[in-house]
Every structure is written in structure tokens, then in C-alpha cells.
Amino acid sequence: MTLRITENLAIDLATEEWCCVACGHRLAPARANYKTGCLVAEVPLAEAHPPLVQGAAYSFTPDPDFCRLVEFYCPSCATVLENEYLPPGHPLTHDIELDIDALKAKHGGAA
Amino acid sequence: MNAPMTIRYSRDTEVVQRLRPEPPSDREARAMEGLNDLEYEIFTHKLHMIALEGKETTMKLGASTAMRWGDVAFGIYTAQGDLAVCATGIYHHAVLSQLPVKYLVKHLAHDPTVGLKEGDAFFYNDPFYGGVHNADMGLCIPVFSGGELVCFIGAAVHTGECGGSEPGGMVNGAKSRYDEGLMCPPIKIGENFALKEDLLGLLATATRDPRTMVLDIKARLAAARIAERRLHDYLAEIGPDFLVGGLRRILKQTGEAARARIATLNDGIYRQPRFMDTTGPESALLKINLTIEKKGDRIKLILNGSSPMLHDRPVNTYFQGLLGMAMVYVCGWLMPDLPANNGLLEAVDWEFPENSFINPNGDVPVSYAPATMVAFSQGMFMAGAKLAYATDPSRAAGAWYTGFAVTVFGGFNQWGEPMADITPEINATGAGGRPGMDGVDVAGAFFATMSDCGDVETTEAERPFLYTFRNFFDNSYGHGKYRGGSGVGMGIKVHGVPMVALGSMGFGSHFPATLGIFGGRAAPPAFVQTVRGSNLEALMAEGAPLPRTMAELYAGTPEEGQRDYLNLAHAPALFQGGDTFYVPISGGAGYGDVLQRDPEAVARDVAMGRCAASAARDIYAVAINPRTGLADPAETDALRATRRKARLARAKPYDAFVAEWAQQSPPEAVLRYYGPWQDAAA
Numbered sequence: 001m002t003l004r005i006t007e008n009l010a011i012d013l014a015t016e017e018w019c020c021v022a023c024g025h026r027l028a029p030a031r032a033n034y035k036t037g038c039l040v041a042e043v044p045l046a047e048a049h050p051p052l053v054q055g056a057a058y059s060f061t062p063d064p065d066f067c068r069l070v071e072f073y074c075p076s077c078a079t080v081l082e083n084e085y086l087p088p089g090h091p092l093t094h095d096i097e098l099d100i101d102a103l104k105a106k107h108g109g110a111a
Numbered sequence: 112m113n114a115p116m117t118i119r120y121s122r123d124t125e126v127v128q129r130l131r132p133e134p135p136s137d138r139e140a141r142a143m144e145g146l147n148d149l150e151y152e153i154f155t156h157k158l159h160m161i162a163l164e165g166k167e168t169t170m171k172l173g174a175s176t177a178m179r180w181g182d183v184a185f186g187i188y189t190a191q192g193d194l195a196v197c198a199t200g201i202y203h204h205a206v207l208s209q210l211p212v213k214y215l216v217k218h219l220a221h222d223p224t225v226g227l228k229e230g231d232a233f234f235y236n237d238p239f240y241g242g243v244h245n246a247d248m249g250l251c252i253p254v255f256s257g258g259e260l261v262c263f264i265g266a267a268v269h270t271g272e273c274g275g276s277e278p279g280g281m282v283n284g285a286k287s288r289y290d291e292g293l294m295c296p297p298i299k300i301g302e303n304f305a306l307k308e309d310l311l312g313l314l315a316t317a318t319r320d321p322r323t324m325v326l327d328i329k330a331r332l333a334a335a336r337i338a339e340r341r342l343h344d345y346l347a348e349i350g351p352d353f354l355v356g357g358l359r360r361i362l363k364q365t366g367e368a369a370r371a372r373i374a375t376l377n378d379g380i381y382r383q384p385r386f387m388d389t390t391g392p393e394s395a396l397l398k399i400n401l402t403i404e405k406k407g408d409r410i411k412l413i414l415n416g417s418s419p420m421l422h423d424r425p426v427n428t429y430f431q432g433l434l435g436m437a438m439v440y441v442c443g444w445l446m447p448d449l450p451a452n453n454g455l456l457e458a459v460d461w462e463f464p465e466n467s468f469i470n471p472n473g474d475v476p477v478s479y480a481p482a483t484m485v486a487f488s489q490g491m492f493m494a495g496a497k498l499a500y501a502t503d504p505s506r507a508a509g510a511w512y513t514g515f516a517v518t519v520f521g522g523f524n525q526w527g528e529p530m531a532d533i534t535p536e537i538n539a540t541g542a543g544g545r546p547g548m549d550g551v552d553v554a555g556a557f558f559a560t561m562s563d564c565g566d567v568e569t570t571e572a573e574r575p576f577l578y579t580f581r582n583f584f585d586n587s588y589g590h591g592k593y594r595g596g597s598g599v600g601m602g603i604k605v606h607g608v609p610m611v612a613l614g615s616m617g618f619g620s621h622f623p624a625t626l627g628i629f630g631g632r633a634a635p636p637a638f639v640q641t642v643r644g645s646n647l648e649a650l651m652a653e654g655a656p657l658p659r660t661m662a663e664l665y666a667g668t669p670e671e672g673q674r675d676y677l678n679l680a681h682a683p684a685l686f687q688g689g690d691t692f693y694v695p696i697s698g699g700a701g702y703g704d705v706l707q708r709d710p711e712a713v714a715r716d717v718a719m720g721r722c723a724a725s726a727a728r729d730i731y732a733v734a735i736n737p738r739t740g741l742a743d744p745a746e747t748d749a750l751r752a753t754r755r756k757a758r759l760a761r762a763k764p765y766d767a768f769v770a771e772w773a774q775q776s777p778p779e780a781v782l783r784y785y786g787p788w789q790d791a792a793a
Contacts, residue, residue, distance in 0.1 A: 080630035
């Protein structure tokens with residue numbers, strides 16, 4: 001049984017794996033951080049948020065001293081599975097840590 | 112140096128812990144037994160109608176911006192002080208406004224110098240009990256039946272001026288709570304159905320806008336008295352036992368329903384750090400480190416690892432304020448079908464670090480607490496989407512704009528009256544993208560969903576401003592498979608007065624305030640543009656073409672003068688007549704991968720002006736036929752295939768990325784209030 005967990009992520013309860021919703025690619029063990037199975041990139045801020053003002057203190061583009069954009073891609077289909085806006089170097093977040101045993105029990109020990 | 116919180120008077124740290132419903136009294140437990148189910152349903156409906164009439168009456172009679180445009184929570188409390196029935200879209204007050212009532216039940220009701228009698232009225236605005244900041248003020252009255260206290264009725268509303276060292280209720284430069292103006296624990300402001308003129312005089316004198324202060328107090332009281340009259344009429348039918356038992360049953364049912372709903376969600380741990388980029392007077396990083404532990408029928412909010420208390424900066428917030436904001440998400444999005452009352456907290460536990468800026472001690476200032484609270488609540492949206500999607504995707508919504516960007520002002524209006532307040536556009540932000548749908552354009556305020564931004568003419572009629580434009584700020588939202596709703600942009604010219612103080616409260620000029628979910632993009636950072644010594648009046652007289660939108664403003668304007676770009680958080684300063692002030696109140700969070708957005712939806716947005724042609728090309732990789740304005744499917748597919756290849760070419764495996772990423776850190780100046788960087792929790 002495959003359970004949809006987010007817009008882009010599912011879990012195969014039988015194999016206990018995170019999967020990409022778009023293409024079904026197996027990302028990582030369900031008990032681990034799905035991000036470890038992603039390809040990861042920092043996206044230039046001006047590319048994601050183009051400035052409307054040039055050379056001023058503020059421009060509608062995030063300030064790279066405060067903020068960076070990191071995207072997590074499915075290695076197979078390149079869908080953005082999740083992203084994070086973080087201060088530069090801040091640890092990436094293990095954002096979803098499901099109780100897989102409880103999930104299996106909830107779905108009748110589904111396999 | 113601020114003193115530690117050791118003074119007994121006015122600082123009751125026990126009562127603020129009592130956010131959940133009190134244990135039922137013997138009287139309540141007895142009265143709950145044997146309530147007829149049908150009569151109970153009629154009872155809950157009638158009480159909601161009484162509360163709703165109270166809310167509407169408060170709005171109709173009030174004078175402040177927030178009261179008139181709907182930032183009102185009007186409710187009926189049990190005799191122990193729990194808020195069982197509340198008419199509001201400003202849900203944090205639905206769980207916070209009980210604390211002052213519990214304070215007066217504990218400290219004043221049986222005090223021989225104060226006491227509690229029919230015809231009394233109590234006023235309060237101390238944020239330690241209100242949970243937010245001094246500008247949020249409340250009033251309640253006790254209701255008696257046959258000599259027995261059976262409930263309280265009250266209203267909590269933001270009155271936009273409270274006499275701090277800066278106008279407008281939120282003090283950017285506050286060094287301690289004594290800079291933040293009026294700070295009133297519950298006091299008896301009325302007896303024998305009349306307000307006490309001596310105390311009204313004191314409260315009016317404590318602010319820059321005495322007329323609004325007094326009118327707002329009278330509005331709360333008048334609405335409460337009307338509700339009291341309705342309740343007495345109904346009590347004559349049902350008797351006090353039904354009221355006492357029914358109110359308690361509402362709380363009990365709410366708690367049971369909340370736990371049952373929580374039990375349907377997947378057990379696990381959900382993490383969402385949130386970052387703020389201002390302390391108020393200066394730019395610096397702060398962290399709110401949210402972890403949600405969900406197990407069985409309870410969730411626990413854990414905030415360990417958040418930034419330390421700021422001794423002399425106003426972005427501190429009391430822990431109860433964050434719990435109030437957690438309930439904004441719960442009431443509005445996670446469980447919108449349940450009553451908005453503190454029974455919801457029966458399903459919630461919490462753990463806050465001592466002496467952090469989200470659980471401070473001592474006399475630290477808190478008047479920018481709303482900014483910190485909404486930053487936290489966005490974490491609830493983001494972690495909540497991951498918590499809720501698996502069992503009910505419709506509950507997984509992107510956050511509405513959370514950077515505030517509220518203009519504060521003070522001075523004299525064009526009629527010579529003193530005034531200080533905020534402008535209402537805070538109630539016109541964009542909503543977040545949702546499963547299957549874009550966010551609503553200019554939807555409102557997520558924390559005040561029954562409010563609106565009023566009309567320009569009403570504001571112009573009594574404030575010394577001329578709006579040069581107020582309409583959609585295109586591209587102000589987060590892009591995504593489902594984009595955020597557009598925010599609003601406005602330009603105002605100081606008009607009809609020689610000068611007025613103008614400032615701004617908010618965050619997100621460096622680090623976006625409103626982040627996407629499921630790969631959606633953030634709404635862009637925002638800031639204020641000002642032009643001093645502007646020639647705008649002369650240009651208007653000439654009939655010169657002037658910017659009519661934020662997009663046109665930034666595309667180029669003939670307006671000349673001293674142009675400055677300012678942080679959303681900046682202290683009020685004097686502006687002369689004719690000077691201009693431009694503010695974006697931005698859009699909602701993006702939802703999902705931009706390359707999954709329906710190309711036709713992008714083309715429609717371009718045609719309507721919601722999306723720039725450059726964003727269609729560069730963000731969404733959509734080719735639009737210049738002749739038809741329609742998306743070109745084949746060319747779009749090709750563009751997107753190329754873009755996906757480029758993503759993978761730029762990306763690295765997780766471990767390799769982390770090895771390089773972890774070598775970076777923000778500059779020291781940016782981290783000076785942050786707390787330990789090396790121990791930053793993942």
C-alpha cells in the first residue's frame with residue numbers, strides 16, 4: 001500500500017520507502033529523512049525572486065546574508081519535492097519523521 | 112537593566128498557565144447532567160447569535176481602525192472565566208481573552224475593596240494577561256441570575272493607540288515595557304451600569320487619541336450590555352442551570368472533538384524552524400524553532416532552540432501569545448468546524464524554553480509581539496500542512512502573508528483632532544496556495560478572517576492622507592503549482608496637514624516572511640518607499656501620468672524628491688504635507704513546484720496582470736503566444752524539460768551538498784541576537 005503523505009511525497013508501507021508522487025522513484029527508507037534521497041541545490045536568489053530595484057538597500061530579492069533558497073529534487077523526474085528558505089549554512093531540516101509502526105498499525109499492518 | 116519578575120502585584124504567573132478550561136465545578140457538573148440534546152442545540156445557536164450581535168455592535172459603535180473593520184472577539188465566558196462562545200475571526204483572542212477574566216475571578220471578585228456585582232464592568236490591556244500587546248484592550252461584565260454569578264460577557268479588540276513612546280500602539284524603539292504606554296491589569300471601570308468618569312479620564316489621558324480610547328471602551332460596554340439583555344431574556348426561558356451547564360458542555364464537547372480530530376492525524380514529529388529578520392529597531396536574525404510531536408489524540412508544541420530573550424527590543428512575546436496564534440491555525444484551518452474556544456487546548460501540550468524571546472521574563476518590551484506571533488503561526492501552517500495532508504489534503508494550505516507591513520501614524524488630522532492608529536490594509540493580504548486552488552487575491556488577514564480593509568474614502572475622510580492608489584500588487588505572492596493570492600499595494604500622500612508622524616511595523620525585508628509549502632516559493636521580501644519633499648502635488652496639478660500601481664511605481668515614476676527605501680520595521684518619523692509613503696502588503700505562499708503549474712493558468716494571470724510576462728518565462732517556463740495570449744503547449748513542454756535537466760545538472764547528492772553548505776554562516780552582525788549558531792537544531 002502506498003500512502004500519500006504530502007503533495008509530492010508518498011510512502012510505500014510494504015517496502016518502507018519514501019517515493020516521489022510524480023514518477024514513483026524510490027527516494028529513501030521511510031524511517032529516514034526523505035531528503036537524503038534527493039538531489040539538492042541552492043537556487044540563486046535573484047533567479048527565484050528577481051529584484052524590482054537595482055542597487056538599493058532593499059529590492060524584493062532576499063538578502064543573502066540572511067537567507068538562501070535550497071531545493072530538493074527527485075533524482076529521476078526533477079520535481080521540486082520540497083524547499084527550504086534558511087540562513088546560509090543552517091542545518092537542513094528533518095521536517096517529517098513519521099512513526100512508521102503506528103502508520104502500519106493504522107492501516108491494518110498493511111504490506 | 113530590567114528587574115526580574117518578582118513583584119506580586121499585577122504579575123500572576125500562575126493564572127496565565129490556566130489556558131485550558133478549568134475543571135468543572137460541582138455546580139457545572141450537576142447542571143450538565145440531563146441537558147436535553149435538542150434544547151442544547153438551540154441553546155448553542157442562540158448564544159452564538161447573541162455573541163455575533165455583540166461583535167457587530169462593537170464594530171458599529173467603535174472608533175479605532177481595528178474595531179471598525181472587524182478585529183473584534185466578542186464572547187460569553189463561564190463563571191470561572193473560560194470563553195465558551197466566541198464570535199470572531201481573530202481567533203487568538205478566543206483562547207487568550209479568558210486570562211484577564213480568570214485573573215479578576217481569582218484576585219478581585221472576592222476582594223472587599225473591589226468585589227463583583229451586577230452592573231460592574233472591568234477593563235484591561237496588560238499584555239501579560241491579554242497575551243499579545245498593549246494595543247489589545249478588553250472589557251468584560253459579570254452576568255447574574257437570582258443573585259448568582261452565571262457567566263461573563265466581554266469583548267477583546269485592538270485599539271490602535273495606547274500611549275507608548277511612539278504613536279500607533281507598537282513601539283519600535285521600546286527598551287522596556289514601560290516605554291509601551293498604558294499597561295492595565297483588570298480594573299473595575301464601571302459600577303451600577305455606569306462607567307466611572309475618573310477612570311475614563313485616566314485612560315483617555317494615557318493615550319494620544321482620547322476620543323477613540325473612550326469611544327472604543329463605550330462600544331465594548333454597550334455591546335456587552337445588549338448581549339446581557341438578550342441573555343436575561345433567554346435565561347427567563349431556560350433558567351440559570353441550563354446556561355451554566357450548557358456553557359460547560361460546549362467546552363467539554365470542544366475538547367473531546369479536538370482530541371478525536373487530532374487522533375485521525377498520523378503520529379510523528381514535524382519540524383519547522385522560522386526566521387525573523389528584525390528585532391524592531393535593527394536588522395538581525397532570530398529563530399523560532401517549532402517542533403510538533405503528534406501522538407494519539409494530542410499534539411505537543413516544543414519550542415526549544417529558539418533565540419534568547421531580548422532585554423531591550425520589542426519583538427519578545429509571551430508564550431501564551433504563541434499558543435493563541437497556534438489556535439488561529441487550528442480554528443481557521445485545521446479544525447474550522449469546531450467552536451473557537453479554549454476547549455481546543457485540551458488536545459494540546461506545550462514546552463517553551465525559559466528566558467527565550469518567545470517566553471521572556473522580567474520587564475522586557477513586547478509591543479512588536481504580533482510580528483513574532485505571526486512568524487510562529489506560519490510555522491504552524493507549514494508543519495501543519497505536512498501533518499494534515501495525508502488524512503485531509505484540504506487542510507494543507509499555504510500561509511497567508513505574515514509580514515504585517517502595517518503603517519502606524521500619529522498627529523493631528525485635517526479636522527484638528529488628535530489621532531494615532533494604524534491603517535487598515537493589514538486586512539488585505541493574499542491567501543496561500545491550496546490543494547487544487549490558487550490563494551485568494553487580497554483575501555484579508557489570516558489572524559482576523561472576519562475583518563476587512565475598509566474603503567479608501569472612509570480613511571481619507573478622517574485621516575490626513577490622500578491615497579494615490581490602492582489595488583493589487585501583482586507578483587507579490589509566492590509562485591507555485593498553485594500560486595499565493597496577490598497582496599495589495601498602496602501609496603499615500605500626507606494631505607491637509609502640515610505634518611504627521613508615519614512609521615511601519617512588520618518583518619521580512621531581508622528574509623521573506625511568507626514561505627511556500629511543498630516546494631512552492633515564498634512571497635518576496637517587502638519594504639517601504641518614501642519620498643520627502645515630493646513634487647507629486649505639482650505633478651497631479653499638471654495632470655502628469657503618475658504610477659497607479661506598485662508595479663508602475665517600480666517601473667519608473669516622474670515623482671522627484673528624497674527617495675528612501677526603508678525596512679518594514681521602522682520607527683515613526685515626521686513627514687511633511689505632500690510627502691509620500693508607498694507600502695506593499697504582500698501576497699500568500701506558493702504551493703508546489705512552479706513547473707507543475709497549469710500553463711493556461713499562467714497565461715490567464717499574465718492577461719489579467721497578476722503575473723509578469725518575465726515571471727511566466729523565467730519562473731514558470733511557460734511560452735505564451737504573443738498573438739493569442741495563450742500558452743504554447745509544445746514550446747512550454749520543451750522549456751520545462753530543459754529546466755528540469757538544468758535542475759539536476761546543478762544539484763548534488765544530499766551528503767555532498769551538506770558538506771559544502773555547512774561551511775557557510777551568516778555574518779556575525781546578523782547573528783548578534785540569534786543565540787548559539789553552532790547548536791542550531793536541524
